[in-house]
Amino acid sequence: GQQLNQSPQSMFIQEGEDVSMNCTSSSIFNTWLWYKQDPGEGPVLLIALYKAGELTSNGRLTAQFGITRKDSFLNISASIPSDVGIYFCAGQLKNAGNMLTFGGGTRLMVKP
Amino acid sequence: ETGVTQTPRHLVMGMTNKKSLKCEQHLGHNAMYWYKQSAKKPLELMFVYNFKEQTENNSVPSRFSPECPNSSHLFLHLHTLQPEDSALYLCASSQEMGSPLHFGNGTRLTVT
Numbered sequence: 001g002q003q004l005n006q007s008p009q010s011m012f013i014q015e016g017e018d019v020s021m022n023c024t025s026s027s028i029f030n031t032w033l034w035y036k037q038d039p040g041e042g043p044v045l046l047i048a049l050y051k052a053g054e055l056t057s058n059g060r061l062t063a064q065f066g067i068t069r070k071d072s073f074l075n076i077s078a079s080i081p082s083d084v085g086i087y088f089c090a091g092q093l094k095n096a097g098n099m100l101t102f103g104g105g106t107r108l109m110v111k112p
Numbered sequence: 113e114t115g116v117t118q119t120p121r122h123l124v125m126g127m128t129n130k131k132s133l134k135c136e137q138h139l140g141h142n143a144m145y146w147y148k149q150s151a152k153k154p155l156e157l158m159f160v161y162n163f164k165e166q167t168e169n170n171s172v173p174s175r176f177s178p179e180c181p182n183s184s185h186l187f188l189h190l191h192t193l194q195p196e197d198s199a200l201y202l203c204a205s206s207q208e209m210g211s212p213l214h215f216g217n218g219t220r221l222t223v224t
Contacts, residue, residue: 042204043202043213103156
């Protein structure tokens with residue numbers, strides 16, 4: 001089956017720093033999604049990407065759909081303590097029944 | 113309020129017990145999903161319902177039995193579970209198959 005390799009698995013950064021994480025796959029996807037999961041809660045959709053090369057921002061978050069359609073990255077600028085959580089990428093392929101394949105997550109910890 | 117409500121939030125059950133997890137969505141979505149989230153593993157899709165019809169059973173053991181009486185409600189009936197079934201069980205919904213998922217906050221299940 002399809003697999004997504006998400007890296008890094010965890011990051012411990014200083015407040016104010018920028019963060020970058022990415023997902024890669026050997027499969028091509030039609031859609032890339034980025035979710036954030038706060039402790040004790042379910043994942044919440046941050047950004048959805050639908051076209052190769054697309055670059056989309058949501059506040060301090062920016063995500064890009066790779067040109068090859070096999071990768072995506074998420075950047076967070078000027079991190080703050082509430083950015084703490086687990087970030088998941090998810091890829092979707094239409095001919096796979098539209099099911100999402102999730103990455104293993106990046107656990108972000110921010111030191112005030 | 114996430115729009116997807118799961119109850120209970122926490123559940124402890126013995127291996128001989130029978131219990132049910134409940135999910136309700138207030139978003140008018142047509143597709144509903146059960147996911148399993150275990151430590152250090154990607155989110156695992158268990159079941160998918162589209163317009164109340166089950167469209168996906170991802171090789172889930174029969175001790176997990178889903179039920180979808182209408183488009184707004186989804187249940188997961190549990191019986192004779194094993195300790196390795198302890199995990200966070202997440203319900204999600206989407207407008208249609210292929211649309212981004214909206215997750216509930218999950219039920220933290222512990223099997224003793």
